[in-house]
Amino acid sequence: METKDKIIVDGVSFFYSSNRVIDNVNAKFKTHTLTAITGPSGQGKSTLLGMFNGMWNDTPGARCTGEIQIRLGGRWVSPLKKEIPMPLLRRKVAMIFQEPNPLPMSIAKNMAFPLKLAGIRDKNIVQEKVQRALEQSFLWKEVKGRLEESALNLSGGQKQRLCIARALVLEPEILLCDEPTSSLDAKAAGVIEELLVSLKSNCTLLVVSHYMDQVRRIGDQVMALEDQGLKRI
Amino acid sequence: MSNTKEIIARNVFFLSAIASAVMILAILVLMIALGIPLFKAGNFLAIWTGPWAPHKGLYGIWPMISGTLWIALLATALCMPLSLGASFVITSLGGPRLRRMLGTMVRFMTGIPTVIYGFVGIFLLVPLVREGIGGPGMCVLTAGMVLAILISPTMILFVTDSLLAVDLSYVQAAKALGANRVQRLLYVMVPRATGGMAAGIILALGRALGDTLIALMLAGNAIQAPRALLEPARTLTAHVALVKAADFDSLEFRSIFACGIVLYLFATTATVAVRVMLRKREVPT
Numbered sequence: 001m002e003t004k005d006k007i008i009v010d011g012v013s014f015f016y017s018s019n020r021v022i023d024n025v026n027a028k029f030k031t032h033t034l035t036a037i038t039g040p041s042g043q044g045k046s047t048l049l050g051m052f053n054g055m056w057n058d059t060p061g062a063r064c065t066g067e068i069q070i071r072l073g074g075r076w077v078s079p080l081k082k083e084i085p086m087p088l089l090r091r092k093v094a095m096i097f098q099e100p101n102p103l104p105m106s107i108a109k110n111m112a113f114p115l116k117l118a119g120i121r122d123k124n125i126v127q128e129k130v131q132r133a134l135e136q137s138f139l140w141k142e143v144k145g146r147l148e149e150s151a152l153n154l155s156g157g158q159k160q161r162l163c164i165a166r167a168l169v170l171e172p173e174i175l176l177c178d179e180p181t182s183s184l185d186a187k188a189a190g191v192i193e194e195l196l197v198s199l200k201s202n203c204t205l206l207v208v209s210h211y212m213d214q215v216r217r218i219g220d221q222v223m224a225l226e227d228q229g230l231k232r233i
Numbered sequence: 234m235s236n237t238k239e240i241i242a243r244n245v246f247f248l249s250a251i252a253s254a255v256m257i258l259a260i261l262v263l264m265i266a267l268g269i270p271l272f273k274a275g276n277f278l279a280i281w282t283g284p285w286a287p288h289k290g291l292y293g294i295w296p297m298i299s300g301t302l303w304i305a306l307l308a309t310a311l312c313m314p315l316s317l318g319a320s321f322v323i324t325s326l327g328g329p330r331l332r333r334m335l336g337t338m339v340r341f342m343t344g345i346p347t348v349i350y351g352f353v354g355i356f357l358l359v360p361l362v363r364e365g366i367g368g369p370g371m372c373v374l375t376a377g378m379v380l381a382i383l384i385s386p387t388m389i390l391f392v393t394d395s396l397l398a399v400d401l402s403y404v405q406a407a408k409a410l411g412a413n414r415v416q417r418l419l420y421v422m423v424p425r426a427t428g429g430m431a432a433g434i435i436l437a438l439g440r441a442l443g444d445t446l447i448a449l450m451l452a453g454n455a456i457q458a459p460r461a462l463l464e465p466a467r468t469l470t471a472h473v474a475l476v477k478a479a480d481f482d483s484l485e486f487r488s489i490f491a492c493g494i495v496l497y498l499f500a501t502t503a504t505v506a507v508r509v510m511l512r513k514r515e516v517p518t
Contacts, residue, residue: 053409087412087413087416090409090410091410094409094410097402097405097406097409101403101406103406103407103421104403104425113407114410117407117412170410
């Protein structure tokens, strides 16, 4: 397994209006690893994740300093300098959220949505990619007979796995997970943990979590965002 | 104690609601009652579908109904691209400064007196239409164009509100999946806001149907059912304003109550349609 650097964070600070949310963060994240980021609430963990795929770009009052370099397809790009179009960056640096957010449409349409956005419309390719992503997310067996049903009818854990599958359908190089298990029960959370660990062979994962036992269980490296800085623990 | 207050409050609100409903129904009853001499005077159906020729004893308001529909529908049709475009820019396509600027401008537009729009129409648009396209200038087209601008804030504010009411988590999900602003708007926001958007369009149509001054100043007020955009027309509201000075006991004067009933029905239909559309908005698709 190659262990080259995937993301380099160099002296990054984030300001929201006049408030400094993150102060001078330095870190390196290796490729095909799972880095778990923990720390108290309000320290900017979610904000930090959002900086890697430009989620804050359109937010009035949001401002970043420092440098982030991400190696995508063998080329280093800087999301802060917008060296890559943001939609393209987000297809390569996918993100899932604390609350599962399937769109109010069928499971099949949810899965095909990112492909539609990327301009992939060939039915065979779409079908193949959708099935592969659902299999990777341990969801295929549960939904293969009801792909036309509304995604909103799935259980909480299934919804989150659907969101992970939907993020994987475009084969991202990095998967950002913002507290992906915090809204789930222990059993569903266990399945998601197992799933995230299994995805290391496909991509680099950064997982924000409140639960110390969880981060130690799943993380190849564990970092804590405290007092506005990121420290390895 | 708080229980007593709640009971009093509930009853007061209930009585207020009843009073409003009674007043609305009373207005309809009053219009029908005051229009009875006209309804009894001749062919009842001809009042709604016949021509207006008081010297021949014909008091049909069809030319006014037709003029109202022509101008209001044209105004709504012209207003739609303008307002939908503005709403899309305000909600998602524009940068923060442009959004703020446009939003402020639209709110400012709601405060401009109608007569100002009328002046602009008379002194700018009427000569332009007359010289540039032909016809008398004061016509369905001129009134429709100015009315389109007048009703646009209603449509923009309602459509904007509907788009902004779309669950943010859907928009965030699409953004994280690589949707650009246009894709987020077209694939996520618009499909979830169609009910509210349609309600905004109907509300603007209702506003156009009920406007008096623009049609009075710019439509030419000819009592004829228009057959082309460059022909003059008279709307129901303009007719009410113009005939009001006639003798109270004359059938000519009584025709304003027939106009009122038609406007009442238009308004009721628009309100019911808006309610249906808004109920549709609440159902997840």
